[in-house]
Amino acid sequence: MEHIIETYGEGTKQLIDILKRTVKIAITCFNKYNDYYYYIAEEIENILFTEIKELGLFDPNTDNILLSNALLDSEISMEFLNSIVLHETAHFICINHLDEIGHGPKFRNVATLIGAPQEFTKTKVSLDLGRDTSSQLSKIKKLLALSESSNPNESHSALLKARTLMAEMNIKNIVDKDFIFASTLSETRRMNAKIKIISYLVRDIAGVYLIKEHTDYGTTNLRCYGTKSQVEIAIYIYEYLNYTLEKEYKIFKETSNVAGRTLEGFYYGIYNEMSSKFNSKDANTDSSSTALEIIRNDNEDKALKYYFLDSKITTTSSRMRHTNREAFEKGKEVGKRTSIHGAINKDDSKNKLFIK
Secondary structure: OOOOOEEEOOOHHHHHHHHHHHHHHHHHHHHHHOOOOOOOOOOOOEEEEEOOOOOEEEEOOOOEEEEEHHHHOOOEOHHHHHHHHHHHHHHHHHHHHOOOOOOOHHHHHHHHHOOOOHHHHOOOOOHHHHEOOOOHHHHHHHHHHHOOOOOHHHHHHHHHHHHHHHHHHOOOOOOOOOOEEEEEEEEEOOOOHHHHHHHHHHHHHHOOEEEEEEOOOOOEEEEEEEOHHHHHHHHHHHHHHHHHHHHHHHHHHHHOOOOOOHHHHHHHHHHHHHHHHHOOOOHHHHHHHHHHHHHHHHHHHHHHHHOOOOEEOOOOHHHHHHOOHHHHHHHHHHHHHOOOOOOEOOOOHHHOEOOO
């Protein structure tokens, strides 16, 4: 599956809720005034801030609107953000209900109908158009820049003015960089032992915070939260282990006559062996494990603050006692010789998977 890394920060969740209301109003407007006599009952699935080259993008595969992280700049006006969301909502209506892809006549009519400004009915729009240069925040940032001037009088005056404006606005931090990043590692109907064990290893190695998220479609998503680099590493480890260990399990099943809870036994054996590599108690690894635990707890705090969680992923070690012993020992053998390296090569030459 394609992994999108989402961004959450102070106020980002509230901002997404505001933009969702923009979508809801736009669809209500379309239903009331459109000339196509087609009532739209559903809404956009979600709005996500992520790293994309476009300012905005509607994904017809997920019914999500993706917004660039560049739009989280504090100088970007709310009007600009709303206009981009209206543009993508017009794509949602046209692609799903009017059979039009792109920026043709139907798209332009819908975009105008739901309130998108003329500039936002086109293919491209400049980010500079969205900068609110008259805002108090912008003035403060410019004054702080002036406070670095080599002219002592100018520097002192600029700093005093900046502090005055900051006091008026009660600003502690000019730009909030305290983001947490998130991504969905897997989507499944049922989280079996393989997914659980791989998630434990991802958590132990990368230090991410993991949750199970239950969707309206009856599926369960495995999601991870952490710094951007941690999430990128978690995606790599999950994809690598998912592919590598599945191959090992197939070989075991083909060459063994063992039956009864082999999946659980095999993967718990892998976890028993591989987890010991990352949790050994020598002087070096003990200090790094403590640091990783602190980072993981910080990720948990931010995830709880910025996102509504369903349930935490926890290790159920008691189940190991009820699994197939031969499969468990084979899993330990596989776990002992499994290492994570730089690339994944699938046997199918048309579907080679490389993760950097």
